[in-house]
Amino acid sequence: MGYRFTRDDVGYLGSATGRAALAEVDRLALTAASLLKDLEQVRRVHGDLAAALVETVRLRRRATAKLADAGEWLFTDDALQQATPTAVARHRAARLAGRAVHDLTCSIGAELVELARVCPAVVGSDLDDVRLAIAAHNLGQRWLPVGESDASPARNVLLAKADALRPSSRDTVVIADPARRADGRRTHDPAKLQPPLPDLLAAYRGRDLAVKCAPGLDFDRLDWPGEIEIVSLDGAVREACLWSQGLTEPSVTRRATVLSSTGAGWSITDTEPDDIDERAPGEWIIDPDGAVVRAGLVRHYAAKHGLWQLDPRIAYLTGDAVPEGVRGFRILDRLDYREKPLRAELHRRDCGPLEILTRGVDIDPDALRSRLKLRGSQPHTLVITRIGRTPTVFLCATP
Numbered sequence: 001m002g003y004r005f006t007r008d009d010v011g012y013l014g015s016a017t018g019r020a021a022l023a024e025v026d027r028l029a030l031t032a033a034s035l036l037k038d039l040e041q042v043r044r045v046h047g048d049l050a051a052a053l054v055e056t057v058r059l060r061r062r063a064t065a066k067l068a069d070a071g072e073w074l075f076t077d078d079a080l081q082q083a084t085p086t087a088v089a090r091h092r093a094a095r096l097a098g099r100a101v102h103d104l105t106c107s108i109g110a111e112l113v114e115l116a117r118v119c120p121a122v123v124g125s126d127l128d129d130v131r132l133a134i135a136a137h138n139l140g141q142r143w144l145p146v147g148e149s150d151a152s153p154a155r156n157v158l159l160a161k162a163d164a165l166r167p168s169s170r171d172t173v174v175i176a177d178p179a180r181r182a183d184g185r186r187t188h189d190p191a192k193l194q195p196p197l198p199d200l201l202a203a204y205r206g207r208d209l210a211v212k213c214a215p216g217l218d219f220d221r222l223d224w225p226g227e228i229e230i231v232s233l234d235g236a237v238r239e240a241c242l243w244s245q246g247l248t249e250p251s252v253t254r255r256a257t258v259l260s261s262t263g264a265g266w267s268i269t270d271t272e273p274d275d276i277d278e279r280a281p282g283e284w285i286i287d288p289d290g291a292v293v294r295a296g297l298v299r300h301y302a303a304k305h306g307l308w309q310l311d312p313r314i315a316y317l318t319g320d321a322v323p324e325g326v327r328g329f330r331i332l333d334r335l336d337y338r339e340k341p342l343r344a345e346l347h348r349r350d351c352g353p354l355e356i357l358t359r360g361v362d363i364d365p366d367a368l369r370s371r372l373k374l375r376g377s378q379p380h381t382l383v384i385t386r387i388g389r390t391p392t393v394f395l396c397a398t399p
């Protein structure tokens with residue numbers, strides 16, 4: 001949960017004195033081993049402000065993995081955990097470019113910053129006073145020359161305290177990112193989000209709306225008439241976003257968007273063709289990105305790249321070429337799933353490090369790896385899946 005920042009802390013940390021103190025604290029290691037000693041040293045100079053200073057420097061260091069240009073930002077621990085990564089916020093903002101947008105749950109402003117770059121007018125609101133003060137600081141930092149202490153928000157962003165469930169702007173697209181932790185735990189129940197998703201959707205019925213949700217949310221319970229976009233970043237599925245019909249192309253109900261923190265990215269939707277052949281396995285196995293799988297677009301992805309399925313009910317794909325930027329596994333051999341012959345074959349190939357991918361079979365990769373007792377030097381990958389009802393092993397070269 002971390003240190004509880006107050007509005008006074010935010011005022012101090014954003015002032016010239018606070019910034020100088022932060023720069024000084026940033027010279028300390030602040031590692032698990034040095035923290036107590038470092039904190040004592042900061043306390044001797046800055047007294048009661050020490051905890052806010054040390055926590056801010058530690059959060060800034062953590063933030064670099066998630067947020068671009070956050071070196072001068074302020075955070076709380078929870079708010080940093082909840083913040084949308086820059087690459088994902090930038091992608092959402094790009095879809096809204098040119099529109100006036102109201103972020104109903106703006107928190108510390110990770111999405112506002114990206115919206116402000118491409119939208120003519122942006123409103124950010126939240127119920128949390130401290131987060132709003134932090135958002136003002138974070139937005140102000142980006143637009144003010146280095147050295148100025150005024151923390152006023154960007155010119156095209158208006159910040160206000162408001163309850164998301166009571167519409168407070170007109171003629172805006174609304175976006176929301178309800179908090180996904182109830183009682184400190186993750187929840188997949190839309191009604192337990194804050195604000196509750198069903199109430200939010202009811203309050204903005206008929207408006208252009210985009211709502212970020214957890215990717216594990218039970219979409220079928222929502223019966224959403226617009227688009228559901230599943231977004232992954234650097235191979236990990238990060239979120240689902242509900243887009244109202246006015247914000248998507250006609251007939252799109254599912255989209256997978258695959259982003260990379262290098263800035264690259266692509267999307268596929270359910271309006272694209274999904275006709276694929278049923279054929280014997282090709283030269284390669286391809287494990288589609290989690291966003292494609294979660295969005296139910298495995299066949300569409302296969303059709304787009306000239307691939308086909310190993311089995312119609314399993315998400316592994318196969319083909320004679322690997323789409324660019326994707327990890328493919330070249331098939332060396334195909335075996336029934338029987339451990340004795342499998343172990344013999346792996347020993348014969350001098351197999352050492354073994355990556356095991358499974359889908360559609362009840363096999364614990366770690367337990368299997370230790371039973372195989374491999375002592376060789378050559379890395380290999382096993383893809384274990386079901387073809388029809390038969391558990392099947394594809395012995396592959398590790399890419």
Ligand SMILES: C[S@@+](CC[C@H](N)C(=O)[O-])C[C@H]1O[C@@H](n2cnc3c(N)ncnc32)[C@H](O)[C@@H]1O
Pocket residue numbers: 079082083084104105106107108109110111125126127128131162163164165177178179180194195
């Ligand atoms: C998951 S965070 C949003 C994070 C934000 N999108 C970002 O990238 O930094 C959810 C926010 O919703 C706010 N919130 C919860 N209930 C609210 C309500 N009824 N009205 C306005 N804000 C609310 C919380 O204070 C919290 O800051």
